[in-house]
Amino acid sequence: MRRSRCYLGAVAxxxxxxxVLTGRGRLAAAAHIERQLPEQRRLVAALQLxxxxxxxxxxxxxxxxxxxxxxxxxxxxxxxxHFPAGALFAPRWxxxxxxxxxxxxxxxxx
Amino acid sequence: xxxSLLLLPLLLLVLAARSPAAEPPRPGKDxxxxxxGMLVAPFPQWVAVLEFKDGRRFYFxxxxxxxxxxxxxxxxIPGASIDQVSGVYVTEYYxxxxxxxxxxxxxxxxxxxxxxxxxxxPVAGAEAAETFRxxxxxxxxxxxxxxxxxxxxxxx
Amino acid sequence: MHRVKILxxxxxxxxxxxxxxxxxxxxxxxxVTVLCSVLLLTHALKTEAEQLLAEGPELVVQQTLAGxxxxxxxxxxxxxxxxxxVASVTPRIWGYYYDSLTKANYTLLAADPAASPLELVAGxxxxxxxxxxxxxxVAAARRIGVNDDLILIDAANVGTIFTVTGxxxxxxRLFTEDLVVVPGEALRRFFAIPAGMATDLAVRVHNPGExxxxxxKVKRQLPATRxxxxxxxxxxxxxxxxxxxxxxxxxxASALLAFCILAWDKATxxxxxxxxxxxxxxxxxxxxxxxxxxxxxxxxxxxxxxxLLGYTxxxxxxxxxxxxxxxxxxxxxxxxxxxLHPVPHVDLYQMATLAFLTIVPFVASTVIPAWRAATSDPDxxxxx
Numbered sequence: 001m002r003r004s005r006c007y008l009g010a011v012a013x014x015x016x017x018x019x020v021l022t023g024r025g026r027l028a029a030a031a032h033i034e035r036q037l038p039e040q041r042r043l044v045a046a047l048q049l050x051x052x053x054x055x056x057x058x059x060x061x062x063x064x065x066x067x068x069x070x071x072x073x074x075x076x077x078x079x080x081x082h083f084p085a086g087a088l089f090a091p092r093w094x095x096x097x098x099x100x101x102x103x104x105x106x107x108x109x110x
Numbered sequence: 111x112x113x114s115l116l117l118l119p120l121l122l123l124v125l126a127a128r129s130p131a132a133e134p135p136r137p138g139k140d141x142x143x144x145x146x147g148m149l150v151a152p153f154p155q156w157v158a159v160l161e162f163k164d165g166r167r168f169y170f171x172x173x174x175x176x177x178x179x180x181x182x183x184x185x186x187i188p189g190a191s192i193d194q195v196s197g198v199y200v201t202e203y204y205x206x207x208x209x210x211x212x213x214x215x216x217x218x219x220x221x222x223x224x225x226x227x228x229x230x231x232p233v234a235g236a237e238a239a240e241t242f243r244x245x246x247x248x249x250x251x252x253x254x255x256x257x258x259x260x261x262x263x264x265x266x
Numbered sequence: 267m268h269r270v271k272i273l274x275x276x277x278x279x280x281x282x283x284x285x286x287x288x289x290x291x292x293x294x295x296x297x298v299t300v301l302c303s304v305l306l307l308t309h310a311l312k313t314e315a316e317q318l319l320a321e322g323p324e325l326v327v328q329q330t331l332a333g334x335x336x337x338x339x340x341x342x343x344x345x346x347x348x349x350x351x352v353a354s355v356t357p358r359i360w361g362y363y364y365d366s367l368t369k370a371n372y373t374l375l376a377a378d379p380a381a382s383p384l385e386l387v388a389g390x391x392x393x394x395x396x397x398x399x400x401x402x403x404v405a406a407a408r409r410i411g412v413n414d415d416l417i418l419i420d421a422a423n424v425g426t427i428f429t430v431t432g433x434x435x436x437x438x439r440l441f442t443e444d445l446v447v448v449p450g451e452a453l454r455r456f457f458a459i460p461a462g463m464a465t466d467l468a469v470r471v472h473n474p475g476e477x478x479x480x481x482x483k484v485k486r487q488l489p490a491t492r493x494x495x496x497x498x499x500x501x502x503x504x505x506x507x508x509x510x511x512x513x514x515x516x517x518x519a520s521a522l523l524a525f526c527i528l529a530w531d532k533a534t535x536x537x538x539x540x541x542x543x544x545x546x547x548x549x550x551x552x553x554x555x556x557x558x559x560x561x562x563x564x565x566x567x568x569x570x571x572x573x574l575l576g577y578t579x580x581x582x583x584x585x586x587x588x589x590x591x592x593x594x595x596x597x598x599x600x601x602x603x604x605x606l607h608p609v610p611h612v613d614l615y616q617m618a619t620l621a622f623l624t625i626v627p628f629v630a631s632t633v634i635p636a637w638r639a640a641t642s643d644p645d646x647x648x649x650x
Contacts, residue, residue: 003274003277003278003281004270004273004274004277007273007277007567007571008273010571011570011571011574014571014574014575014578015574017578018574018577018578018581021578021581021582021585022581022612022614024610025581025585025610025612026610026612028609028610029609029610029611029612032609033317036437037317037318039384039385039386039437040318040386040437040438040441041317041318041320041321042321042384042385042386043384043386043387043434043438043441043442044318044319044321044322044441045321045322046377046378046381046384047375047377047381047442047445047447048322048323048356048358048468049318049319049322049441049442050319050322050323050326050494050499051319051441051499052311052315052318052319052440052441052503053373053401053403053439053440053441053442053443053444053445053602053604054440054443054596054600054603054604055597055598055599055600055603056370056371056372056373056403056443056444056600056601056602056603057371057598057599057600057601058371059362061598061600062362062371062373062444063373064502064503064506065494065498065499065502065503066326066328066335066466066494067335099408099409101409101410101414102415102417102427103414103415104415104427104429155472155473155474155475203351203473203476204350204351204472204473204476205351205353205472205473206472206473207472222475238350241350242350245479245483246479
């Protein structure tokens with residue numbers, strides 16, 4: 001009986017873990033809807049936003065709801081974004097080593 | 111844009127002059143329709159209200175149910191009669207504001223369905239009512255005279 | 267008691283081939299993790315997009331010229347405002363800016379300072395010419411903060427200085443990451459948009475039931491426009507994050523295919539050892555039902571463990587560890603991309619479907635070949 005007890009124990013433990021994670025997630029989602037969402041929606045309404053700022057690489061990915069219906073297929077109909085290159089190469093990540101800060105002279109005065 | 115900003119206070123003034131009584135409050139979350147028993151809050155653009163002189167308020171999930179109650183008050187709201195009614199309000203279709211029923215026109219038979227199916231859709235203004243009738247395949251335009259719904263003759 | 271004994275025996279049988287069992291468990295767990303994290307992430311993002319964008323304009327009217335988006339004359343606003351049911355029409359000015367310094371695209375947007383103060387802006391929205399508010403992505407890319415200056419090159423190729431008056435807070439990253447918010451007239455001058463023109467018109471409508479009718483009227487009265495309703499907007503996001511669409515389908519399909527190969531490999535037959543085992547069990551008096559029960563428990567024990575492990579791992583990855591691998595897939599070519607901290611909206615129905623779609627075929631593929639062996643004569647099975 002040793003093995004089955006071990007196994008059932010492990011399954012019960014995992015089930016409890018999954019249940020706790022899911023339950024806590026639901027609570028967090030409910031708390032988000034109650035606390036953060038109203039303020040987020042106020043911002044969306046104030047700026048009249050229509051899209052998520054997820055993909056900024058092209059205008060039809062930045063505002064998928066706003067673009068011409070055919071723009072994702074400008075290369076040829078049904079083309080994925082620069083396929084297959086886009087799917088195989090990782091984009092180069094530009095983080096300049098040096099940064100120049102520019103400030104107006106009267107910035108200190110203000 | 112600027113012109114509409116100038117017009118806004120004027121418009122507010124006109125609206126304020128037209129509805130002397132304050133708009134009744136929006137229904138609470140658990141408020142039920144006094145005729146069909148359905149929850150009212152999920153249909154904010156359909157709410158109708160009967161106000162009584164003793165301060166009681168009854169909410170309905172559409173003008174149709176409100177009129178069902180109004181035309182046979184004792185049967186639907188025990189111990190009530192028409193002379194006790196102090197205010198009849200319906201939600202205007204285009205603006206979703208609660209307006210006194212006497213100030214709007216009702217369009218029947220349109221393809222805009224309320225929570226209880228076919229509705230008497232309240233629209234403010236003869237022109238807007240005619241537009242609504244045309245857009246939504248309405249049949250008749252009615253007016254509420256405080257006691258009855260009377261048909262308004264269609265404009266030529 | 268009987269069942270526990272069979273489970274005990276099934277576990278012993280699994281442990282007798284530790285290499286194979288471990289390999290199957292690992293592959294199975296990995297598969298569930300991939301599928302689960304895709305479903306969890308897309309569902310969470312979709313829910314969030316729907317909740318947020320439900321507050322966007324009910325109707326956006328764009329001008330089209332030769333089939334492309336064009337500037338819209340502001341006077342068309344009056345035509346639209348005259349349609350009954352329209353609450354307000356606001357001309358919007360916005361556009362894109364390619365910043366060669368950081369090789370990133372920003373979205374420049376004009377905003378009404380009257381909306382201030384907004385809790386999700388550290389600082390305030392710009393009020394005067396030469397001020398701006400930026401999203402966290404822009405702030406990080408340009409290494410600037412409140413009171414720093416942002417220099418952008420305008421349409422006449424002249425550098426324009428904007429002082430940052432506000433940075434959007436982290437809670438709004440999903441929709442403000444690449445924004446640069448500038449006062450309307452300043453943005454018009456920056457883009458050199460002619461007076462009396464706007465990028466598009468945002469229309470607010472009182473009654474949600476009337477939006478479609480108003481859209482149809484706009485299209486009829488202004489044939490060169492394209493009205494986009496809020497439903498179109500939400501439908502776009504439902505399609506983007508639908509597991510049946512695009513990249514998600516590719517991931518999903520390959521993972522399911524891998525699982526099918528795994529199941530098929532098991533289903534095509536037992537090896538000689540397993541067949542002999544079944545033969546011996548039958549010879550010592552087990553009936554077919556017991557053998558099937560044993561195989562059922564073998565399959566279920568593995569799948570249950572793998573599914574629970576996979577789900578827990580996927581949940582932790584998506585909602586607690588910042589979406590490690592999948593986030594990069596989603597990111598694609600974007601230089602500015604928000605850190606994903608999705609709100610844990612979990613669709614339990616979806617998870618139950620996934621459990622059903624993985625556990626049932628696997629258990630079936632364990633039981634069916636065993637059933638074939640168990641119904642034949644034990645003597646024959648052992649002899650082979």
